[in-house]
Amino acid sequence: MTSDVAMDDQLTLAAWAEKHAGERAPDIAAALNELSAESAAEVLLHLPPERAVEVLDSPELTETTEIVSLLSLERAAPLLSGMSADRVAHVLRAMEPPDRAALAQRLDAESRESMRSLLGYPEQSAGSLMTTEFVSVPSDWTVGQTLEHIRKVERTRETIYAIYVCDPRDNTLLQAVTLRGLVVAEPGAPVLSAARPRRPITVPPLADREEAARLISKYDLLAIPVVDEEGHVLGIVTVDDIIDAILQESAEDVQRFGGVAASGEPYLRTGFVSMVRKRAGWLSVLFVGETLTASTMQFFHGEIEKAIVLTLFIPLIMGSGGNAGSQATSLLIRALALGELRLHDWWRVVLREVPAGLVLGTILATIGIARIVLWQKLGIYDYGPHWMLVALTVASALVGIVTFGSLAGSMLPFVLQRFGFDPASASAPFVATLVDVTGLVIYFGVATSILSGTLL
């Protein structure tokens, strides 16, 4: 009976393929994401081969490696040979080494060669993002010769908008020319006459992909050449790959701010054990940090026993300090990320955050006093004979803790940047933990000075 069911499935998937075959590749990819990898692999075989290649080439397809792994080697190899080199490298990188080797052997010689080079670069490096399918011409060619060459090789190149002009003797990069520049130039003029007067912007293969993104964004490039130490072009990183990288980095920034080690893996595809491990590390470190709050409380246990009423406001005060700190940290991560501030601007931030913290603390203190007075007067709760002093203690502590939280939260990204870390690795839980411990000390310090002689 199993074979009947399989037959039904086959028919459905063939119909699915026929229904979607006319759509744009990214749309087919998005629709395939809704199917299981097994069904998606089956559908691909029902699509015309050139459509299947386009779909596999689309970064929109999330389970590309799984799908390719499910195809037989005979089916997979020709599809991979048609894909762009950087996407094939992406697929192979995620495979188990034996599968990868078996599949790589089936590729044509040229693809195999470029895979050997691309897979040698670490993940998230410019080298790992690049494609080897770019246009390069010797510097003694004319504009017309170059355009003629472009027309010939266009089908096999990822982009033809940037053309790299190399020294014919040692093949080192001399200039980058844009297709725009070529189209408006005289066909008989030397190709170098269509170039900008400056040396092209390049990136080394081991640079972080964020560096490539920064350069592409700063200089409004459509592609950036990846160049080795001798000046040879190894490949190019195109603007569309960079957009995908930026979108992923940006989602990871939020994740890091939430206190989870960044990883490129999708949520549901991360194994349970590896997901727990990723979270348990930071959570345990923070927990050990938080145990200092228990030590602080123990230190003040005399005060707590004498004035139990003080404990009622501990969560409120600590929470507010952490919240103020998270706000400040996120503001400064943003400002440093966008280049609005530099390391040496830290004192300007101090001069803003301290008054800001004082004002914010005073606002919360006012709400806090109102809350205590209201509850006392309405008879909802009796804070004891010294309730006004208790209110004053809570209010003063709030001003102190919110100010400290704003200051500590704003300085953390600077400290991280100063010591060579990404300022965006500051996380809200870390700030909260930092502020919690200090907040308790501030609270009991304020309480001792205000309540000593009455409650304490």
Place this chain on the structure above:
Amino acid sequence: MTSDVAMDDQLTLAAWAEKHAGERAPDIAAALNELSAESAAEVLLHLPPERAVEVLDSPELTETTEIVSLLSLERAAPLLSGMSADRVAHVLRAMEPPDRAALAQRLDAESRESMRSLLGYPEQSAGSLMTTEFVSVPSDWTVGQTLEHIRKVERTRETIYAIYVCDPRDNTLLQAVTLRGLVVAEPGAPVLSAARPRRPITVPPLADREEAARLISKYDLLAIPVVDEEGHVLGIVTVDDIIDAILQESAEDVQRFGGVAASGEPYLRTGFVSMVRKRAGWLSVLFVGETLTASTMQFFHGEIEKAIVLTLFIPLIMGSGGNAGSQATSLLIRALALGELRLHDWWRVVLREVPAGLVLGTILATIGIARIVLWQKLGIYDYGPHWMLVALTVASALVGIVTFGSLAGSMLPFVLQRFGFDPASASAPFVATLVDVTGLVIYFGVATSILSGTLL
């Protein structure tokens, strides 16, 4: 004497301009960012006019509006006329209405017309990002005619890589052709033969810029046409503008996760009052939410008085719940933002987060028990005769709170998305506040059931 100093400054700035004039425009812009707006404006006047235009056109320059405002109208108008329409709109949008009107009047008729249209669209809309300087040709032209036209108008167009083919009768958009397609096509062939077989991807002017970014990224476009309801091309949004928009959005996502209302303004240029106001709103709302912790504590004051030892662990337990919640929220914001999960996947997340929370809680509980046993045995602190039951209470509460935190934190982005909000508007402070209140109830609930008959 003042005039002598000014003269000295003039000389220095002229020298500065001469020294940097040969650099790339984004590099000059980055260097100008280090000067005051007054000096930067002065330097611009010392640069050759076409360089000054390029520098003002670079998104790298942060204080463009201030600098333009400092120039006399006679100096500013010709520079603006040379800039790309979307950058001019960006500059004018940030000006006071009278200054804007005075400057707009000095622009040439064409620029004035396109400003009138661009400034009509709300900030962060596709319409506000677009440039009106694109290439469009009637559909009855040949490839050769189109290339000839491109060569003629190239200088005044932001991009020539995407060409829009319109119906010659009603000027509605029929197809998009790429320069790549034109270069490889036969010059005598109709321009439409170089187009893809499908209708072009377009975006309406009022769509959010994030939508334009999503489409450009999904379909690997170099530009997307902004089209009105009748099908007329109003302008185009280019990939470089989109990259800048994505970088800004991504920094704002971190800021929102930190609990600050997003705003495009740089940190140091935001007025003190407006910065405080932006933070005070959320901070006060969260504070009022946090006062529920005081009410909860009041509710359990009988338990607290009987077992003061319980209060020692309140900050520790609450902090851990908040941290676990922040982690889960940030993971899910990322997964929803990258499209790895959809709304209907919420139950799959529940099935992962509950066991993950149980495991993470158990890990923290183990550390917690070890901490209490160690302190008790080493004589650092005496948790009383029932210290083993206290340790059990803390451990059980940790498991409960971390599980609840993971569950609540992971569901929050889904709830926000369900009700039409951006899942990224979930903030760490909000999660912490949510978990704090519930955490206290869990803690005292567990304490009552474990310690009743002994301490309680």
